[in-house]
Amino acid sequence: MAPPQILSSTNLKSLFESVDTFLFDCDGIVSGFFSPLSQFEILVMGDTLIHGVSQTLDLLRSKGKNVVFVTNNSMKSRRQYAEKFGSLGLTSVTQNEIFSSSFAAAMYLKVNNFPKDKKVYVIGGEGIIEELKIAGFSGFGGPEDDEKKAQWKSNSLFEHDKSVGAVVVGLDPNINYYKLQYGTLCVRENPGCLFIATNRDAVGHMTDLQEWPGAGCMVSAMCGSTDREPIVVGKPSTFMMDFLLQKFGTETSRMCMVGDRLDTDILFGQNAGCKTLLVLSGVTSEENLLEESNNIKPDYYTSMVSDIMKLMESP
Amino acid sequence: MAPPQILSSTNLKSLFESVDTFLFDCDGIVSGFFSPLSQFEILVMGDTLIHGVSQTLDLLRSKGKNVVFVTNNSMKSRRQYAEKFGSLGLTSVTQNEIFSSSFAAAMYLKVNNFPKDKKVYVIGGEGIIEELKIAGFSGFGGPEDDEKKAQWKSNSLFEHDKSVGAVVVGLDPNINYYKLQYGTLCVRENPGCLFIATNRDAVGHMTDLQEWPGAGCMVSAMCGSTDREPIVVGKPSTFMMDFLLQKFGTETSRMCMVGDRLDTDILFGQNAGCKTLLVLSGVTSEENLLEESNNIKPDYYTSMVSDIMKLMESP
Structure with a gap:
């Protein structure tokens, strides 16, 4: 397996060319602010939206990329999640960009008539x-x-x-x-x-x-x-992937799973055949990632989600 | 595997010689009377103690046999079960003759210090x-x-x-x-x-x-x-058996499991190495027992528990 690459303006360009959908894994350690229900650690730090996240999402959308927020939490509907995102300042996130396991259950029934x-x-x-x-x-x-x-x-x-x-x-x-x-x-x-x-x-x-x-x-x-x-129907089942592939008319190799945990987010993305991007703003440190005992290697890693925007803007 | 024998005065004699402990499986279809907690179908019919059950138990005891009532129901203590037996007219049943899974849990801790x-x-x-x-x-x-x-x-x-x-x-x-x-x-x-x-x-x-x-x-x-x-610690774990073997200083081949269900009582008894006696007063009919598709064969079978006494008294 190739060693993970630090995200750079060069490989980000090739990542952008090779994928059309970014999946943001929103399960993880909850911050006090969102307790008990939201789990957006890769987007927030403490109680605050990580600087540049909103603009990064806008950038992805403006480049024609699909953005999907994935969560196994079934307590809320997509509408309620969108409200939660709004309360965080992420008012651009729509219900259609949210894939919760509550929605997955309904879609499973729909798809299966x-x-x-x-x-x-x-x-x-x-x-x-x-x-x-x-x-x-x-x-x-x-x-x-x-x-x-x-x-x-x-x-x-x-x-x-x-x-x-x-x-x-x-x-x-x-x-x-x-x-x-x-x-x-x-x-x-x-x-x-x-x-x-x-x-x-x-x-x-x-x-x-x-x-x-x-x-x-x-x-x-x-x-x-x-x-x-x-x-x-939720992770690590691939029902969600299959559903999104249909919806976007794409293939898993043209999806990139973005998350902060190796043994869930990254492993799930890899098993599904996606590209993977680890962000170090959550539970996994660069040391964890690079230690010899770790055999889950993302394709790319970077400090935080907003690096995508920074690297896009750098010459 | 030998076909099951109808219990007779002859083979009962050999059963008596070969075992020193009778285990009565008390789990099964509850009768209305005992709802919600007792499950003594092999001892009762409808709301009434099957005629001769009390005397049969006395006979077993008088012949030096250990009598144990086994239940997976953990809601009650042995004391409460003995009271239940008493309310049925089985006043001779003592706590020491009852092995409930509530007791099994306590004994597991005791045996394991x-x-x-x-x-x-x-x-x-x-x-x-x-x-x-x-x-x-x-x-x-x-x-x-x-x-x-x-x-x-x-x-x-x-x-x-x-x-x-x-x-x-x-x-x-x-x-x-x-x-x-x-x-x-x-x-x-x-x-x-x-x-x-x-x-x-x-x-x-x-x-x-x-x-x-x-x-x-x-x-x-x-x-x-x-x-x-x-x-x-309850059935089908053999913890109970192991505990009783220690307590009575016997071996499983010298125990006889008495029950009315092939796939639980009889199978459990066989797997533990006990002799087995099916009574037909519960869920299993003679037709069920003898049909070709059934491959769980007790050593013996009889209509009801009190047949033991009748056969002992017959010439």
């Missing part, structure tokens, strides 16, 4: 319900079941909707037995019912000080009660 | 807490955490007890994110912390009309957030 007369039961946040609705599907459950209790009583039947054709499971901070029983009954008893996971991340930085159970926790709970494995 | 100054965090029912206490361990969590909420707030730290050396997970009808975060932090952050599952049954008949998520649901949730596999 999920019948509109079937319903979707959701274990997870409002973001999934909203994305399903926008895609024309009828989702229920989610936050409305947060306080519901399942009763173990003789002769009582836990009723579930027989028209549920898919259960979507994502991160759910209000997971409870009612939701698990509802989802379990649908998957076990409704013929052909799909079991879809937004993602299976074991933990995430829901607060700035420590890790908390991620969607992998709720998804595995459902695996345990259904003896089924889910269809995963 | 779990330090008394370490604590145990429990995701599950009161039965586990009680068995831990009886065994001299300090357990906490369980029902006392049913209503607790985990808060995702900036700069807030979810505190957990660093002296927790084991997390025991069983069936928990009040599973929530707080408990999962507590258990996850202990397993991930306390060095050497054990992760023990009472059992991994996917579902169980918590009510008479349908199946509900079993302990496997909560255990898998913890697997999902910790990336760890648990130590399982």
Whole structure:
């Protein structure tokens, strides 16, 4: 494998020629400011947008490049993410540039012609319900079941909707037995019912000080009660890639994954066949990258996202 | 494999000579009467103790046989199970004859010299807490955490007890994110912390009309957030067998597993090296047993547990 190259005005030029889509991986260590939901470490430092990020994104767009912000976080819809970006000063980011695992779940159903007369039961946040609705599907459950209790009583039947054709499971901070029983009954008893996971991340930085159970926790709970494995639509599944390839009419070799973590962002990009650019403004230092024990080598690396603009502007 | 023999006064005599311990598998389809917690179908029919069961157990004891009631249900302690048996008219059943997965969890810690100054965090029912206490361990969590909420707030730290050396997970009808975060932090952050599952049954008949998520649901949730596999102490783990062999100074070939289900009770008994006796008073019919597609063959089968007494008394 070729050693990673420091991004320069020369190789940036060839990168620009060889790719038409930049994927920004937005999962990682959350900053206090964004807690609990946003994970934009490669774009921010502390509470502040990294200088030049907004202009860099504008530059990419002006050069005709597609810009996509990718996150496994399913708690929000793309609309809510765009608002979050706006509150950061990134008002140029539109819903169409955001690919969240909540959106991925809805798109999986759409791409696979999920019948509109079937319903979707959701274990997870409002973001999934909203994305399903926008895609024309009828989702229920989610936050409305947060306080519901399942009763173990003789002769009582836990009723579930027989028209549920898919259960979507994502991160759910209000997971409870009612939701698990509802989802379990649908998957076990409704013929052909799909079991879809937004993602299976074991933990995430829901607060700035420590890790908390991620969607992998709720998804595995459902695996345990259904003896089924889910269809995963978020990373590291390549559903997103396949979807974007269709949307942009491109190929993965013409995509560049930009991220700050070797074992997730860069590895995922490489496995999908993308070019990869590591930014050192997050969890990975140049020392980490270059140490002998590391065998995940991005194609390129640079200090921060805004270097792209600086290098473009340099003579 | 030899075909199963119908229990007769002749082969019962040889069974009696070859075994010294009878294990009664008490998991299965619950009867309405016992809902939600007891699962004694091989001893009861509808709401009534099967005629002769009590006398049969007395007969076994009087012949010097050990009698053990085995259940994967961890919600209750042995004391609570004995009370349940008493309410059925089986007043002769003592705590010492009951082997529940709640007890198994406590015994696993005891046998493995779990330090008394370490604590145990429990995701599950009161039965586990009680068995831990009886065994001299300090357990906490369980029902006392049913209503607790985990808060995702900036700069807030979810505190957990660093002296927790084991997390025991069983069936928990009040599973929530707080408990999962507590258990996850202990397993991930306390060095050497054990992760023990009472059992991994996917579902169980918590009510008479349908199946509900079993302990496997909560255990898998913890697997999902910790990336760890648990130590399982209930069936089909053979921890129980190993424990009983020590206790009774016997060997598995001198044990007979009595149950009504081929794919769990009988298979488990066979895998452990026990003799096996299928009773037809539960879910398996003689037709099921003898059909060609079935390849799980017990050593013996009979209509009901009380046949043992009848055959002993027949000339």
